[in-house]
Amino acid sequence: MKEETRRMLAEVSTATLTTVMLKRGFRNCFLQGPRLINPRAPRMVGPAFTLRYIPAREDLDTLDAFLDPDHPQRKGIEECPAGHVFVIDSRGDPRAASAGGILLTRLMARGVAGAVTDGGFRDTPELMEMPWPTYHVAPSAPTNLIRHHAVDTNLPIGCGDVPVFPGDIMVGDGEGVVCIPAHLADSVAEEAFEQTVVEDFVQERVAAGHTIRGLYPMTDPKNRELLAAWRKEKGR
Numbered sequence: 441m442k443e444e445t446r447r448m449l450a451e452v453s454t455a456t457l458t459t460v461m462l463k464r465g466f467r468n469c470f471l472q473g474p475r476l477i478n479p480r481a482p483r484m485v486g487p488a489f490t491l492r493y494i495p496a497r498e499d500l501d502t503l504d505a506f507l508d509p510d511h512p513q514r515k516g517i518e519e520c521p522a523g524h525v526f527v528i529d530s531r532g533d534p535r536a537a538s539a540g541g542i543l544l545t546r547l548m549a550r551g552v553a554g555a556v557t558d559g560g561f562r563d564t565p566e567l568m569e570m571p572w573p574t575y576h577v578a579p580s581a582p583t584n585l586i587r588h589h590a591v592d593t594n595l596p597i598g599c600g601d602v603p604v605f606p607g608d609i610m611v612g613d614g615e616g617v618v619c620i621p622a623h624l625a626d627s628v629a630e631e632a633f634e635q636t637v638v639e640d641f642v643q644e645r646v647a648a649g650h651t652i653r654g655l656y657p658m659t660d661p662k663n664r665e666l667l668a669a670w671r672k673e674k675g676r
Contacts, residue, residue, distance in 0.1 A: 441487055441523075441609060441625060448629040449485045449611050452636045454618045457611060460632045464624065471600030471617040473532060473558050474575035477567045484573035484612035486553030487622065488604050489520040490597045492529045493538070493559075493588035501585040512590035517543050519593065522551030525610040529597035530559025534578040536587030537562035541570075548572040556610065556617050558600040559588070573612055637676050641667050 449457075454470065461469045491513060505511055517539075520526045526547055528538045541563030544555055554573035560580025561567060567574050584590070594606045602619050604610075609620040620628050642656050645666075654660030658667070670676075 441622075445609075445626050445629045446485050448633040449609065449625070450483045452611075452629070452632040454611060454613050454615050456632045456635050456639070457618045457620065457628065460628050460635060461618070461620065461624075463631075464628070466621075468602055469619050471556065471558065471575075471602050471619065473577040473600045474556050474617055475577070476612065476614055476616075477561070477564060477574045477576060478570055478572075479614060481554075481571060481573040484525060484554035484556075484575075484610065484617070486523050486525040486610060487521075488527045488606055488608045488610050488619070489516070489524040489552075489594055490527050490529065490599075490604060490606055491516045491593050492591050492595060492597045493531060493584070494591050495531070496536075496585060496587050496589045501589050503583075503585065505585065512593050513539070513543075513584070516590075516593040517546055518550075520547060520550070520552050523553055525553050525612075526555040527597065527599050527604050527610060528555070528557035528559065529599050529604075530557050530588060532558045532577070532600070533587055534560030534576070534580045536560075536582040536584050537580045538576070538584060538588065541566045544570070544572075544574055554610070554612060556599060556612065558598075575612055575617055637671065638667065640676075641670050644670075 530538045538557035538559040556575040560578045561576045564579040596605045607622045609625040
């Protein structure tokens with residue numbers, strides 16, 4: 441991903457991104473369920489690196505499974521590239537943890553941009569203090585082995601009822617997470633950044649008592665003139 445695209449996406453909201461995506465015909469891009477654990481964590485932007493779980497099987501998912509260095513969950517933690525987002529398909533099941541504090545700290549230390557699951561993370565009291573974005577549906581203390589069997593990494597998955605392909609751009613803020621197909625990321629970032637500038641102007645006008653008629657949407661040419669002057673004054 442271009443650094444300029446990353447910069448712009450870090451400055452726009454998921455609300456704005458969903459509108460820009462709708463203009464392109466994408467109605468299902470906002471992950472249903474995952475929410476930010478630490479509200480003070482920075483924005484999350486990065487290409488997706490995926491992990492997929494299927495339901496656990498008792499003879500395979502024992503504590504000894506973690507002795508295998510090629511266990512997909514543990515292997516994925518060490519292979520997710522810096523700057524990427526670790527996205528976990530837990531089938532929307534938060535009854536056992538998708539990962540916990542130690543593994544997520546390892547991702548943070550390796551320079552990964554954040555982690556998302558449509559299940560639950562454990563060690564959430566610690567995650568609430570971690571200066572790094574993690575998103576889940578609900579806290580979950582039990583180990584993943586009692587509900588989840590890790591099968592593969594970096595293949596297409598579903599997370600929060602949204603298709604996520606490796607390399608798709610994940611953007612997270614205080615409202616949730618949006619998935620942008622990789623080939624659209626540059627144009628979506630540019631349009632969302634421009635829309636954010638306009639909406640900041642509109643927000644300022646509305647807060648000052650102005651009507652939304654002719655302003656939102658901006659159909660009155662006089663408001664366009666005011667916008668141009670405002671942008672020049674603000675350097676935007």
